[in-house]
Amino acid sequence: EVQLVESGGGLVPPGGSLRLSCAASGVTFNKYWMSWVRQVPGKGPEWLANINRDGSGSYSVDSVKGRFTISRDNANNSLFLQMNSLRAEDTAVYFCAREHGSAGDYWGQGTLVTVSS
Amino acid sequence: AIQLTQSPSSLSASVGDRVTITCRASQGISGGVAWYRQKPGKAPQLLIFDASSFPAGVPSRFSGSGSGTDFTLTISSLQPEDFATFYCQQFISPPFTFGPGTKVDI
Numbered sequence: 266e267v268q269l270v271e272s273g274g275g276l277v278p279p280g281g282s283l284r285l286s287c288a289a290s291g292v293t294f295n296k297y298w299m300s301w302v303r304q305v306p307g308k309g310p311e312w313l314a315n316i317n318r319d320g321s322g323s324y325s326v327d328s329v330k331g332r333f334t335i336s337r338d339n340a341n342n343s344l345f346l347q348m349n350s351l352r353a354e355d356t357a358v359y360f361c362a363r364e365h366g367s368a369g370d371y372w373g374q375g376t377l378v379t380v381s382s
Numbered sequence: 383a384i385q386l387t388q389s390p391s392s393l394s395a396s397v398g399d400r401v402t403i404t405c406r407a408s409q410g411i412s413g414g415v416a417w418y419r420q421k422p423g424k425a426p427q428l429l430i431f432d433a434s435s436f437p438a439g440v441p442s443r444f445s446g447s448g449s450g451t452d453f454t455l456t457i458s459s460l461q462p463e464d465f466a467t468f469y470c471q472q473f474i475s476p477p478f479t480f481g482p483g484t485k486v487d488i
Contacts, residue, residue, distance in 0.1 A: 300478075309469055310426060312478045324476035326383075360425055367473035368416035368431035375425060 267291045267371045269361050274376030281351050281380070287344040287361030287373055295319065295339040298364040301346045303357040304375075311357075314346070315364060351380045384408055384472050386481035393486055401457040403484045405470035410450045414474035417446055417455045420483075421466045430455060431473075460486070 273285040287299070300315035314325035314335040323335050334347040344361050356379050362369035385408040395401055405415060413433035418426035430436050430446035433453055443458045457464055465488060470481040 309483045310420075310471075310480045312471070312476075312480065315476070315478070326477040362425075366431045366435070367414045368428050368437075368471070369418075369426070370428050370431070370437055372425035372427075 267363065269363065269371055269373035271359060271361055271373040271376040274359060274378045276379045276381065277351055278382045279352060279380055282347070282349045283351065283378060285346040285348065285359055285361075285376060285378070287346075289342040289344070289363075292342075292363065292371075294337075294342040299335075299337060299344045300362050300364055300369060301333075301335060301344075302360045302362055302369070302372075303355075303378075304360070305357045310360075313359075316344070348378070351378075353380050356380045383477050384411060384475055384479055386470055386472055386479055388468075388470060388481040388484050390484060391482065392484065394488060395460050395486060396488065397460055397462060399460045401460055401464075401486060403455045403468055403470075405448075405453040405455070405481050407451045407453075407472055411472045411474040413449050414472055415446070415448065415453045416471045416473060417444075418469045418471065419464065419466050420469065421463075426469060429468075 268290045270288045301313045304310045316323040316335045320337045332350045336345045358375040360375045361373045363371040415433045417430040420426045429444045434446045467483045467485045
């Protein structure tokens, strides 16, 4: 069974940094693109970034370019999101998802990031 | 970035009803649309990919159609677990934007 488990969320002051992790199991991790999606409670999801199978290429939404970096460690079946220069509007639940076909077919349970002083 | 709109934004229905939700893209996206159901406090669950294909384990009451700019999700007979919010997402051109959602309640 495919499982994705996010960790690393928490309370961080504006301007601070946080590194999110996503541990994958039950999947041949290096065969799939992976992505990060966030969701402000009560709002719709926002796709943030994805990364190709070997980690050599990625895409991201303009609102996080230059601040957030997606990466992966295929040897340890892990996906990461390094978040710098955090703002109040980055407060959200952050999900990792496996991309397969034209969709995110497996998702983690999410980790909450709160940016506040 | 490609923008997606959904209609209606919310609807009231009963168990057994047939429900149709539409998703419109700001430019042609071929068949690169996915549909998700999300229950409160949970991650989105994939229902449909490539506009009309469904993953293993998704009930047959869900179906998708459309191409170009207009797409539809149909639930043939609404079940209690379908009282949730439904989102479309385009997978043609990054950023892979989501629609604003359609909330289905009783």
